Amino acid sequence: MPVTGDVKAVDASQPGDSQVQVYAVAPRDGATPNEVVDGFLESMTSDDSDFRTTRQYLTKRASSDWKPGALTTVLASAPNRSDRPVHDSDRSTNEVTYTLTGEEVATVDGQNAYQPLAPTDYSQTLNLVRQKGPDGSEWRIDRVPDGLVLGQSDFKRLYRSVNKFYFATGRTEAQSTLVADPVYIRNRTDPATGMDTVTQAVRSLLRGPTDWLRPVVASRFPAGTGLRKGVTSLTPDDRNVLKVPLNKKVDGAGQRSCRMMASQVLFTLRDLTSARVEQVELQRSDGSALCVLGADQAEEYAPDGSSGGSDSQYFVDAKGHVERIPGSTRGSGEPQPVAGPFGSGSLRVSAVGVSRDEQSAAALSQNKDALYTASLATAGELGPPVVTSRADKAGDRLTAPSWDSRGDLWVADRDPDNPRLLRLADGTGKPEEVTVPILDGSRITALRLSSDGVRIALLLTLGDRTTLQIGRIERQGPQGKEQVSVVDLRHAAPQLADVTAMSWSGGSRLVVVGKEEGGVQQVRYVQADGSTPSSGVLPGVNQVRAIAAADDEQLPLMADTVGDGIVKLLPGDNWQTVLKEGSALVYPG
Structure with missing residues (x-):
């Protein structure tokens, strides 16, 4: 125990071990309004059974009305209370009000669903009254918002x-x-x-x-x-x-x-x-x-890909052909050209997407104005393109393709004059436009389908900012003739001001490359609901252009970088170079 040095105030909401247990303390006799408010806020961060001790800070009526499970409001840090009541009290005053403020970053509703928010000002009031108690008059809270209010570090300690x-x-x-x-x-x-x-x-x-x-x-x-x-x-x-x-x-x-x-x-x-x-x-x-x-x-x-999924990787070599790194090699096997026209044909490609059964592939032409499909199982001639873009610039043309677990092929046309999200049923059908609720001026710059086929991750660019959004894929009508739409987009990485690359990594997790406001590029994990795992930030790697992760979280994370080529990251390890020449590496899907 230090006996010298300065005394410093410590925020009750400090990052710490998730196994630390906080015990609620009942209000002391003669507690001041300040002490009642502080005790109530701290008690909410405890494992108090039925919030029995927490309720002792409330009047009887407020205690019966308060529903702590209705909503959990997550603030960037512990809530701040006004230094003194909004209405200063004196001996003749029996009622005071305090203001709680902070920066709201998320909520958890009564279904336990997490909802990230763009940081917004939080302000609520607590009303206290002086009431008669066993040992004389005492201050208690008689009006309180439903739910809990927690700082981010307390939330991470209390919830998983x-x-x-x-x-x-x-x-x-x-x-x-x-x-x-x-x-x-x-x-x-x-x-x-x-x-x-x-x-x-x-x-x-x-x-x-x-x-x-x-x-x-x-x-x-x-x-x-x-x-x-x-x-x-x-x-x-x-x-x-x-x-x-x-x-x-x-x-x-x-x-x-x-x-x-x-x-x-x-x-x-x-x-x-x-x-x-x-x-x-x-x-x-x-x-x-x-x-x-x-x-x-x-x-x-089993969720698609979580058991027995492919562990092969595919990439575009220096000659514009598609090669495969065999599975079970942890990303270090000898690359081999794929069968069919993408492996040895005259077409030079810039990006590839491989179906989850590894029987088919789709590839973009080098200037990204045409998308082709071909078999990976047999040799054959390359047919005409299945999708084309008329945009003037390569960066405004087609995105890299992605396959869902039903065997459908997805691609977006970034043409500013005709932006479209397209789906090809079974990878061979006629391209059908899929409705997606994006803001005017926004356009899809990258997409990835989840292994379960019911969610799509989109990079949406508006002006000079690109955000990661997750949409739900709804299908109406009989199989084979269904109308498909993407609905209810939600932010999956609101803490990042700009996202440059992303990939699904398991059933409800993504790996993203992006920057916080004014920050440097980082690689991190995010949950599909927009929350961030406590161990989300990964070792740094320079100038990442693309990222690839498998549905099996034990397989290496792969990145396409400027200067270092294709690199890999195994769990618990550091980034290692796999190929000096090559780009656009992907796992099936």
Whole structure:
């Protein structure tokens, strides 16, 4: 303990170990209004059961009305209160008001869904009254906004990102695949429900998908399914088997449906527990087993690319031909020309996109005015271009193509006079324009489809600024004749003033290259909901032009750089040069 030196005020919201536990302290007898407000704000950052101690700062009526789970407001730092009440108190005053201010950067709603915000001014008031207490008069808060107000560091300490999983709609039973739906839940026991982290995740899963994802996914759990009454803790046994007691809604479910339900639980909990859950047993309301599913058996429903996905990489060599780096080499195998016209034909290409089954590819001409498709499995002649652009400048023509998990090919035309987002069904169909809600003057400068096929990442440029947006892909009508649109765009990296490259990296994560306002280029991870993982910033690398990540997060991250060529980054390692000559490296998709 220091005995000399200056005394400095310390913000209660300091970055720290997520395992640190904060205990709420009840208001002391005779607490001043300042102390009541400060105690209330600090108590919100604790693991106080049912916010019992936190409510002691409120009047009885305010305590019964306050709903801490309705909304969590995240500020850049801990909320500031006015130094003194808006209405200064004296002996004859029994009511005072304080103003809370800060910079609001995000919210978490009642569904646990995270919503990033462009930094905006936050201002709310707390009204205090003097009331009669057991030991005389005391100050208590009688008007308070619903929800919690937390600084960013306290939020990261108290909450963690969890992917719930639901099935993509519009597919046959044989094509069923899981889609990640990210939410934020409490790190340990939730004060409002008393549930541990695993139980909170399962409960959130049973409540259904978040509003943003709901139109394109569905749960196999019947509507109204919940945990059996009184269940507040789900703990895997010593064999890593998790038993999930459910209510009557599932009692009549068939084995196929039950196995799909169990797979949703298994994938939701996959990264949540220190020891992996190896088996899930869903139980009927009477405690009997409905079905049992092992982790290996759940792989048939795995999110696209998360299990058994391709680990090959493709790039454009110095001669403008497409080459492949074989899989299982961690990005260090000997490159080989691909079969077909892209590997040995006369066309020189500038960018390539490979279908997820690695049977087909699409490539841009060197001046980016034409998109061609060809087989990677057999030799053959190159056909006419499937899409062309009439823009005057190469930078205003076609983007690099991307394939979704249904086998459809996507590309954008950046022509200022005719900007379009196009989809080619099965990679061979007639280009169809896809509606997308972008602002007038904005244009798509890059795109990438998620492995689940229900989300698209877009780089949108307006003036001299480029932002990363995630859109939901909705399909209306029978399969093969559906009308496709991109809707409900949302910012995925609002903290970056300019984004130059991006790629999906797993079910709900992207890797992006960009700059903060006035900053230097950096490579970092972001979540699809716009939140930033605590370990999001990656080792620096110079002048990145493009980035490529696999659906399997254990495969190397690849970057196309100016000067160093193509480089790779393995987990826990530093960037290493793979190819001095070559560009536009991609994984399938």
